Amino acid sequence: MSIPVGHYQYDPIDRDFLQARIAEFEGQVQRRLDGTLSEDEFKPLRLMNGLYLQLHAYMLRVAIPYGILDSRQLRKLGEIARRYDRDYGHFTTRQNIQFNWIRLEDTPAILRELAEVDMHAIQTSGNCIRNVTADEYAGAAADELVDPRVHAEILRQWSTLHPEFTFLPRKFKIAISGSPNDRVAARFHDIGILARPGADGAPVFRIFVGGGLGRTPIIGEELFDSVREEHLLATLEAILRVYNARGRRDNIYKARIKILVQAIGVEAYREAVEAELAQMDLERYRLTPEAVAAIRSRFAVPQLEAPADADAVLAQQRRDDPLFDRWVRSNTHVHRDPGHIIATVSLKPAGGIPGDATSAQIARLADLADAYSFGEIRITHLQNVVLGHVRKDRLRDLWLGLSEVGLAEANIGLIGDIVACPGLDYCALANARSIPIAQKLGARFADTALQAEIGALRINISGCINACGHHHAGHIGLLGVDKRGEEFFQLTVGGRAENGAAIGTILGAALPEDETVDAIARLVDCYLGRRESGETFLDTLTRLGHEPFREAAYETV
Amino acid sequence: MKRPVRLEPGQKLVLTANRLLDGRTVWWCADGTWNLHIGCAALLDADEAEALLSRASEQAQRDGVVGVYDTAVQAVVPPEPVTVREKIRAHGPTVHPEFAVETEQ
Ligand code: HEM
Ligand code: SF4
Numbered sequence: 001m002s003i004p005v006g007h008y009q010y011d012p013i014d015r016d017f018l019q020a021r022i023a024e025f026e027g028q029v030q031r032r033l034d035g036t037l038s039e040d041e042f043k044p045l046r047l048m049n050g051l052y053l054q055l056h057a058y059m060l061r062v063a064i065p066y067g068i069l070d071s072r073q074l075r076k077l078g079e080i081a082r083r084y085d086r087d088y089g090h091f092t093t094r095q096n097i098q099f100n101w102i103r104l105e106d107t108p109a110i111l112r113e114l115a116e117v118d119m120h121a122i123q124t125s126g127n128c129i130r131n132v133t134a135d136e137y138a139g140a141a142a143d144e145l146v147d148p149r150v151h152a153e154i155l156r157q158w159s160t161l162h163p164e165f166t167f168l169p170r171k172f173k174i175a176i177s178g179s180p181n182d183r184v185a186a187r188f189h190d191i192g193i194l195a196r197p198g199a200d201g202a203p204v205f206r207i208f209v210g211g212g213l214g215r216t217p218i219i220g221e222e223l224f225d226s227v228r229e230e231h232l233l234a235t236l237e238a239i240l241r242v243y244n245a246r247g248r249r250d251n252i253y254k255a256r257i258k259i260l261v262q263a264i265g266v267e268a269y270r271e272a273v274e275a276e277l278a279q280m281d282l283e284r285y286r287l288t289p290e291a292v293a294a295i296r297s298r299f300a301v302p303q304l305e306a307p308a309d310a311d312a313v314l315a316q317q318r319r320d321d322p323l324f325d326r327w328v329r330s331n332t333h334v335h336r337d338p339g340h341i342i343a344t345v346s347l348k349p350a351g352g353i354p355g356d357a358t359s360a361q362i363a364r365l366a367d368l369a370d371a372y373s374f375g376e377i378r379i380t381h382l383q384n385v386v387l388g389h390v391r392k393d394r395l396r397d398l399w400l401g402l403s404e405v406g407l408a409e410a411n412i413g414l415i416g417d418i419v420a421c422p423g424l425d426y427c428a429l430a431n432a433r434s435i436p437i438a439q440k441l442g443a444r445f446a447d448t449a450l451q452a453e454i455g456a457l458r459i460n461i462s463g464c465i466n467a468c469g470h471h472h473a474g475h476i477g478l479l480g481v482d483k484r485g486e487e488f489f490q491l492t493v494g495g496r497a498e499n500g501a502a503i504g505t506i507l508g509a510a511l512p513e514d515e516t517v518d519a520i521a522r523l524v525d526c527y528l529g530r531r532e533s534g535e536t537f538l539d540t541l542t543r544l545g546h547e548p549f550r551e552a553a554y555e556t557v
Numbered sequence: 558m559k560r561p562v563r564l565e566p567g568q569k570l571v572l573t574a575n576r577l578l579d580g581r582t583v584w585w586c587a588d589g590t591w592n593l594h595i596g597c598a599a600l601l602d603a604d605e606a607e608a609l610l611s612r613a614s615e616q617a618q619r620d621g622v623v624g625v626y627d628t629a630v631q632a633v634v635p636p637e638p639v640t641v642r643e644k645i646r647a648h649g650p651t652v653h654p655e656f657a658v659e660t661e662q
Contacts, residue, residue, distance in 0.1 A: 039617075
């Protein structure tokens with residue numbers, strides 16, 4: 001395979017830029033070490049290069065643009081985990097990877113290694129436009145209307161080091177999907193974009209603004225229903241300009257675009273954007289069909305060829321092997337090509353750490369991607385990994401390969417597929433540990449038959465109000481709070497990030513850590529006892545209201 | 558700026574920071590060095606801590622540490638931090654017993 005499929009191909013200009021940037025950062029690190037730069041001076045510089053200082057060490061966040069990697073890049077991430085970290089990496093809800101045990105003096109060398117495979121850590125922190133996220137099934141799903149990666153790449157190029165937007169009032173997150181089934185949590189982003197084909201075949205974009213989680217969770221509001229492709233960049237530029245000029249800079253908790261949209265109202269925001277557009281040089285920002293085609297041509301397309309009986313082979317294998325069948329049920333999605341299928345690899349082993357992968361697992365995933373999916377890997381916003389184009393008749397071989405490295409858990413979208421932030425085990429901002437609760441819940445519901453019986457149920461855990469674990473968007477959400485130095489968890493129910501986005505409702509007073517898992521088990525029992533045929537947890541919750549669940553959670557035996 | 562320190566009976570203060578080179582959590586010892594192990598941390602009374610804290614902060618660059626602050630511990634051997642956060646800093650992430658700071662040289 002000469003050029004990897006799935007992501008944009010860098011050219012020499014991109015590579016020279018990365019090298020210059022690393023040299024600059026290396027100089028900054030040197031000056032920090034010799035004392036020329038104080039910590040206060042150095043901190044914003046290291047953050048611009050993805051380097052945080054956490055509880056036990058530096059943490060490096062590496063960007064995975066729109067979540068897509070090739071096997072060479074993934075292998076490199078595994079090597080970095082082995083050489084510079086403690087043999088593992090953590091995949092995040094923003095489709096990035098974090099290394100938890102990084103040495104400051106190693107960072108320039110790590111960035112050089114990343115640059116060898118066209119990767120970097122730019123825009124993973126700071127008050128800039130962050131890494132753009134996209135649908136993890138992009139270019140593969142049968143239900144997709146527009147492949148969002150081409151426009152995600154256009155947005156990446158537009159936003160990278162955008163001189164006007166390097167010092168926004170606060171961080172800025174954009175997600176884009178081209179499917180009617182929102183798989184990017186579009187309404188929980190500063191800007192969420194849903195693409196669909198327009199009348200003339202060129203895509204049009206529905207744009208939401210002002211969504212977000214954190215201490216003030218807000219569902220994004222529709223700013224425009226149908227922005228034409230040629231005006232996409234101008235429109236985004238205008239939205240950002242209004243925010244940059246009018247967003248609050250006096251109070252970090254009120255600085256996100258969501259607060260501005262709430263303060264002035266979405267109509268006033270729209271008027272401000274339209275006024276900005278009216279005085280902009282639209283020609284300068286016009287996204288021409290030629291420009292789009294040029295970007296599209298930098299994406300290699302997989303040659304999807306499968307034997308005529310691929311589907312029949314898979315069907316037979318599923319009948320022969322109930323364990324495999326269960327995995328196929330939960331961990332695959334329909335591909336646009338009838339001979340292929342999308343496989344999601346769960347990084348949520350029962351009792352394990354959500355989103356963590358060892359360097360050995362990372363290396364094996366790269367090999368399996370080469371063997372079964374054109375060397376292409378996607379990281380999902382739910383901390384799992386997708387192999388997008390697997391031939392149906394080879395799916396079982398892939399599953400066997402995954403089993404060998406403990407990556408064949410059959411729980412995608414089920415109660416074991418828990419999203420959790422690093423929490424107090426690593427994070428300097430945390431109130432409580434997220435991972436141990438996730439591990440206990442994972443172990444409690446380890447039985448995959450039970451998980452299948454429970455059905456679609458998403459648990460999201462954040463260790464503090466910053467909501468990196470998206471607890472507001474969990475069907476069941478857990479928020480860590482600190483009561484006099486002890487860990488407590490506040491429970492929410494009814495949140496969802498998919499279509500019909502909703503913010504979870506707080507059930508009642510926060511529970512002590514050691515009572516939380518039992519309370520959730522009682523919630524689940526309440527649902528199992530009272531659901532009607534075919535209902536999911538959310539269906540039953542909607543039908544019955546919160547009261548029975550509140551009673552179940554707080555019942556003390 | 559400095560918040561008033563209220564120590565319960567049996568508690569003392571220790572000074573802590575992160576090492577500049579690798580970010581690791583370190584504790585200030587009576588011999589003036591910074592150590593990975595809380596076992597060697599100097600146990601301080603509130604007024605003692607205040608003076609040492611400002612001196613340690615001034616010397617941070619020379620000593621290769623960042624973000625010096627004080628935190629309360631139970632004055633036992635080895636001293637045990639009062640808050641969950643500082644316990645985790647002292648002993649390492651609870652989810653990786655193999656990384657326990659105690660087992661490091
Ligand atoms: C461990 C170091 C981390 C630090 C210091 C950190 C810090 C923060 C802060 C301060 C916020 C709130 C921002 C605001 O509301 O203005 C936030 C939000 C967020 N972070 Fe993190 N975070 C960390 C790790 C992570 C991880 C591991 C993930 C993915 C699992 C993540 C994903 C997010 C997301 C999705 C949000 C909320 C969405 C939104 O911005 O509204 N962060 N983070
Ligand atoms: S939610 Fe809080 S505890 Fe969790 S990673 Fe984000 S900042 Fe840290």
